[in-house]
Amino acid sequence: MNAPPPDSLKRRAVAAARDAVEDNGYVKLLRQRWGRVLAAALAVAAAATGLAGGFERVEKPTGIAALTPQPAGATVDAGLYEVVVRSAWLSHKVSQRLDYVDPDRTILYVAATITWRDRRSMPVAGSLGQDLVWLANDAGAPPNPQMATGVERLGGAQLVLQPGMPTEAVLSWRLSPQGPAAPARMRVAVMGYTFSPSTWKMPEEKWERATPAGLWEFAVEDRRPRELAAREAGL
């Protein structure tokens, strides 16, 4: 391959780029052997942190196993909010608002009443399901917490929690078809907060990490056979 001519665009671009970074501190650092060693060590440390779970936005909660399971209907005081898990059912329905039934999907729905105690509404429905309530796995098995995949108001509307108002919510977890068969008894844990994930208090107001505040264990109604029968009957 021929070398580019002395006044070629490529040479000019490379020379301009070299000039531009000539005084850059990082470039000077990388010219030193010890600088390159340091940069490599930092890159390895960053990758190791990421592989160890540092890239996850919310870490999986620990301490669920130490909680005493309560029956459905028991109220749990979780600091900023109060939760009563009322019932749970397995369904092929992909949405509360649609009658559509998909036999390839199994979704666990959990009905709960949530009373928000913060002084501001909690309008971000997604963060409630993702951060506050966790599926703690089937009863008897070691806890393998999973965040809810959906959270809605009862009926399917968007959930907006208002201060001091008990609101009927439905949380959902899509169960993996590759996973174990859905058990007849489940455990659901709720995280306790002393700051509002929706209003993000100022740093000087002190944040606290969420810790498991309550655990329920209850029977799960299996509505799937009824839904499939209704579908085959064309209802």
Place this chain on the structure above:
Amino acid sequence: MNAAAAQPSFQRLRRFALNAVVLLLAAAALFWLHRHEPSYMERFAPILVRGTPGEAVQARGLRIEIPADLALETGRVLVTPGITGSAPPDEQPSSGLWLSVPVRIEATLDSDRFKVFLRDRDGREYAPADQSPAEPGRAFNHGGEGGRMFESNIAGESLVPGFPASGRLYFEVPSDRLEGLHARFHLGVMETPNDNLVDIDLGIDHHRALALQAAATPKLRTFIVREGVL
């Protein structure tokens, strides 16, 4: 000799005492200033612009009026457009009440969204129900009712200077918190530090709160259906 030697020593002592006092005073002043420094919230607090229903309240980039000739309405269940034109409307029952507030709002400087919330006497803040994703004028055909559907909810709507938006805002509030409610508006999705925050007293006293509770309709609809409209 002794007197001469004692003189500078006394002066040094006096200067030292004076310096110590000045230093202590400076430290006390610094401590006082630090203790009385405005908090983060106070430094970035919004500037309140107060108003009453029937008054066009002018704030930076925003003009708002809660018309006095249009009534506040209450309901036990909020009815919003369904997922399709022929699907039943969605119903959201409340453990309290749905309060519908009429509003006319206009951006006066730049196009932007607005945010609104209700604030009760104890400082609790209530966000409004969001607009449904149904586009205006969508066909509606359910329960023997047919035509085009138009939503009155204007929560979070984009405002353009010269094009005032008129409609209603729907809030879910506890039944016993109606008295003394204020509606607060600001421009933009997030509150800008030291920007205007419009505060309108809805004028709900004890008697009016009781009247609104008694007048609550079983179903409060956020949309109307018009026949023969394109």
